[in-house]
Amino acid sequence: MRNVTAAGRNVDEAVQSGLQELELTKDKVEITVIEEGNKGFLGIFGKKQAVVKLVEKIDxxxxxxxxxxxxxxxxxxxxxxxxxxxxxxxxxxxxxxxxxxxxxxxxxxxxxxxxxxxxxxxxxxxxxxxxxxxxxNYRSKRKDTLSQLAIRLADQVLKTKKTVHLEPMPSSERKIIHDTLSGYDHQIKTYSMGEGENRHLVISHKR
Structure with a gap:
């Protein structure tokens, strides 16, 4: 992450100087005031510039x-x-x-x-x-494919009354099939089996 130490007549001026150097806005940095600065006596004696450190925030x-x-x-x-x-x-x-x-x-x-x-x-x-x-656009195409597969297999289960085990797939893909069939037919139920990489969806008939 980038950072800069900047100085100015006051804190605000020092901050603006640092922001310009980093080419960032104030909400994108963490600001630490190192020296408040002061105008000194009569604006001459003991005069100190304000010093700040700006660190770019992690995004x-x-x-x-x-x-x-x-x-x-x-x-x-x-x-x-x-x-x-x-x-x-x-x-x-x-x-x-x-x-x-x-x-x-x-x-x-x-x-x-x-x-x-x-x-x-x-x-x-x-x-x-x-x-x-x-x-x-693979995700959209895959969703359509899985939805069509879900309906085809559900029809098969309704016809044969035999449970179907699908291949292992991520939870997001199992959810697509579950959601597709959740209101498809009251005689169909879906649930997951297995652990880890072997976790898969099962489509069965409610007997």
Missing amino acids: PIQQAKAYLQTIAEAIAGKSDVTVQENKKSVSFHITGEKAALLIGKRGQTLNALETLTQLALNRYPGQYKNVTVDAE
């Missing part, structure tokens, strides 16, 4: 963005990362000529990037945000 989201972009470019070359933030979550979207390389089989690479980015973002105390990482 967890921008640090997480830079971290994600570094990894993305190591895998897929030149990449751009855009950020959308709301109160409880942050979405990072990666674009680039080879952004598809960041998806992996059934989104496994993208899921790993999402986990790493969430850890990077939430390593600072006092805040927690859910993180989504996307590339090539």
Whole structure:
């Protein structure tokens, strides 16, 4: 993080001088007053300038963005990362000529990037945000695919009365299937089984 020590005729002037040097606004820095300064006797004798230290505040989201972009470019070359933030979550979207390389089989690479980015973002105390990482609009396409799969398997269960176990998938993807089927048919129920990487969704018939 950047920092600067600045001086001025008073504290406000010293702060403004430091802000100009850092090219930041006041809300982006931590300010420590080192010397209040004084005008001296008759404005001449014992006159001291005010001295302040400005330290750029840590921006967890921008640090997480830079971290994600570094990894993305190591895998897929030149990449751009855009950020959308709301109160409880942050979405990072990666674009680039080879952004598809960041998806992996059934989104496994993208899921790993999402986990790493969430850890990077939430390593600072006092805040927690859910993180989504996307590339090539994969998340939206995957949601449509999972919703269609859920309905097809639910119809199969209704017809055969046999329970279906899906492959292991992240909680966010299990939720898509659960939400899709929550009001689909009162005879269908969904629940998760297994631990860790083997956690998967089960679709069964209410007997």
